[in-house]
Amino acid sequence: MRRTRLTDAPCPIARGLHEVAESWSLLILRDAMRGLTRFDEFQRSIGLATNMLARRLQTLVEAGLLERRPYQERPPRHAYHLTAKGRDFLPVLVAMADWGNRWLMPDGAFRLVDRETGRTVDPLLIDRNTGRAIRLEGIRSEMPAAGTPPAAAPTSEEHPE
Template sequence: MKRTSLADAPCPIARSLDAVGEWWSLLILRDAMLGSTRFDEFQRGIGLATNMLARRLQTLVEAGLLERRLYQPRPPRHEYHLTDKGRDFLPVLLAMADWGNRWLMPEGDFRLVCKDTGATLHPVLVDRDSGRPIIAARVTPEMTGGAGARDVETLYREDVP
């Protein structure tokens, strides 16, 4: 089944999903954030078949989230390092971890911890300018024009092409 590209969709969420929306890609980014750089480290951490892992790594390189660096010339071996674009994905992963911990892991076996203090972290999305927490009741999407701009109400409805 061929996947439909969302790269030109008039919605930043759709475009983001086009770049990283496959669950294995999210797990690769998670492991990269935790320090994995080598193919065998990703394979050990995720358990994905090598051919699929190679494809997912290549997709993340093409999307500009990872960069491939040669670390051994003979035989050629590469590491995968987060780019600035990839590192900027950290808040998304932290938000997913916090949400999953709250709603999908009630047994409480997981927590995010500050390396400096050992304190449990509870991520909150805040507005960069005001410092206020962002909550759904205070958010509305707004198109600023340009190609593909249309009524914002239709952006998130499934029945609109």
Template structure:
């Protein structure tokens, strides 16, 4: 079954999902952040079929999140390393991990973020770089950008009416 492409949508969330929306892709990126780079390492880490792993790695390379580098000529072997675009995905993974731990770790936390120097667990929050304010609905709202099309404007106008109704 061919999945729908979101690449043509104006929404940055949809465009991001078009690149990493399959769960295998996100788990491959997670493993890359843990230092895995080689096909056989991903195979050992993930219960994924070989052909599916090859497709997901190729898709991540095509999306510019991973770079394929040959590390052996005989036999020919490649490794997959994060690009700048791929490394920029780290805060998304951290947010997903914190959300998953907060809401779905009934048996307890299996992994979390800790301070390198102290080992103290972190409570990751997103903050605005300029103001230092937490990026929450009390301080920030979604707004149209200069390239916003009709669909984006319609969704955001509806969201604004709902916010005013709720807060007003």
């Protein structure tokens, strides 16, 4: 059986899965969103073997979600920081957290909290252009015709940090 290359798929979900579908990658991104940057911090939080963690971090760097920055010369050590592409992944993690909390955490112990007010955040997916909530009943997806080039990625002017 020949495996399909998700990087060439005409679907943004398939292409996104290619970059982050491994569960450890999602947990690394979760921790990076929480402010962790150092290898040992990720290792302590996730509990992943160091060789696996190193591979996952390298994959996220290659995908452009994290960037590696030196913070110590002797011995050489690097920190991992979210890029603009990585920070744009926040809504996906928030949606996953909301869904998991609703359906998989019956005790409700997990909460997303507004840093300024301390209030619980109740996520809602909205259309950036209209401000309206996005609901399954109100949308449909359209795939480009075969051979149609995909739309270009947003520029920094279109999608500011």
